[in-house]
Amino acid sequence: MVVKYIRAASLDEADRVLASDKRARILAGGTQLLTSEFRDREFVAVDAGSLLPRGLERTAEGLTRIGAGAVFQDLADSPVPSRILSEAALGMANRNVRNAATVGGNLGAARSCSSLVPALLVLDARVRIHGAAETRPLADWLAAPSGIVTWIEIPASPGLRAAYARWSRTACDLSVLTCAASYRLQDGSLRDVRIACGGLDARSRRFPELERLFEGRPLPGRDEAAAAVAPALKPIDDLRGSAAFKRLRASELVAEALLTAREVSR
Ligand SMILES: Cc1cc2nc3c(=O)[nH]c(=O)nc-3n(C[C@H](O)[C@H](O)[C@H](O)COP(=O)(O)OP(=O)(O)OC[C@H]3O[C@@H](n4cnc5c(N)ncnc54)[C@H](O)[C@@H]3O)c2cc1C
Numbered sequence: 523m524v525v526k527y528i529r530a531a532s533l534d535e536a537d538r539v540l541a542s543d544k545r546a547r548i549l550a551g552g553t554q555l556l557t558s559e560f561r562d563r564e565f566v567a568v569d570a571g572s573l574l575p576r577g578l579e580r581t582a583e584g585l586t587r588i589g590a591g592a593v594f595q596d597l598a599d600s601p602v603p604s605r606i607l608s609e610a611a612l613g614m615a616n617r618n619v620r621n622a623a624t625v626g627g628n629l630g631a632a633r634s635c636s637s638l639v640p641a642l643l644v645l646d647a648r649v650r651i652h653g654a655a656e657t658r659p660l661a662d663w664l665a666a667p668s669g670i671v672t673w674i675e676i677p678a679s680p681g682l683r684a685a686y687a688r689w690s691r692t693a694c695d696l697s698v699l700t701c702a703a704s705y706r707l708q709d710g711s712l713r714d715v716r717i718a719c720g721g722l723d724a725r726s727r728r729f730p731e732l733e734r735l736f737e738g739r740p741l742p743g744r745d746e747a748a749a750a751v752a753p754a755l756k757p758i759d760d761l762r763g764s765a766a767f768k769r770l771r772a773s774e775l776v777a778e779a780l781l782t783a784r785e786v787s788r
Pocket of ligand 1: 547548549550551552553554555556557574590591613614615616619622623624625626627628629630631632633635636637638669670671672696697
């Protein structure tokens, strides 16, 4: 529950509050922080929503930059991000929530079945933190989050193929499983394979054990890919689905993402 509300006048001020009070949390769209998930957890809300950049842009060098304050609907509406990011954003089925939930908040929330994290991981996204000179790989920041994310940056990657897939019980429900895959095709073989999934572990993450199954090999058929993936998965069992179900459903989802990516240059 919110024990104190501070409307920060600048990101510097927000940073100072974060450093001085362990209970302080950045409040962006509030679609996680202001829900029952935090009813029993005391926190100081440092409202920085209006201070975070919200733009989406592509530089002359092909770097895609997404402001941490951009909301899911911005990702869905803009021609700037790659197709898999727009699809991942639309995977959040409720438009009212898409209008409030920010990209930075999605990273901060670090949900098991995050919509955006798998897609950003397979695009090798990096995060820019307020006050830091260098960007950091998103995966590193997720492993030890600190500071205020201001921009998410995705390098130009000519020839990269990428696709996103999700599964939920009904179209409007939260995702049970999310998955993204990317690779290059070189002489008929997959190179630089990236596979990231949500819903299988406490946090969405890349699965190197799956990437190794396909690296340097021709793209298999769908059934063959799913059969290779299933034994390598050890999903968590939670209220969204049993481990046994998730293993089977996720193996199909990974196969779907791999095969769809063949047709989609990002
Ligand atoms: C009905 C409903 C449906 C939802 N559906 C989905 C879904 O389909 N997919 C999905 O992934 N999530 C879903 N969520 C969860 C939530 O909406 C998202 O995770 C959202 O992106 C959180 O963003 P926010 O701006 O609301 O974050 P907030 O709630 O404001 O903050 C979330 C966390 O991120 C931190 N944070 C916020 N901004 C930053 C920043 N710039 N830098 C560092 N830390 C920051 C906060 O301190 C907090 O810990 C849903 C939530 C609801 C209520």
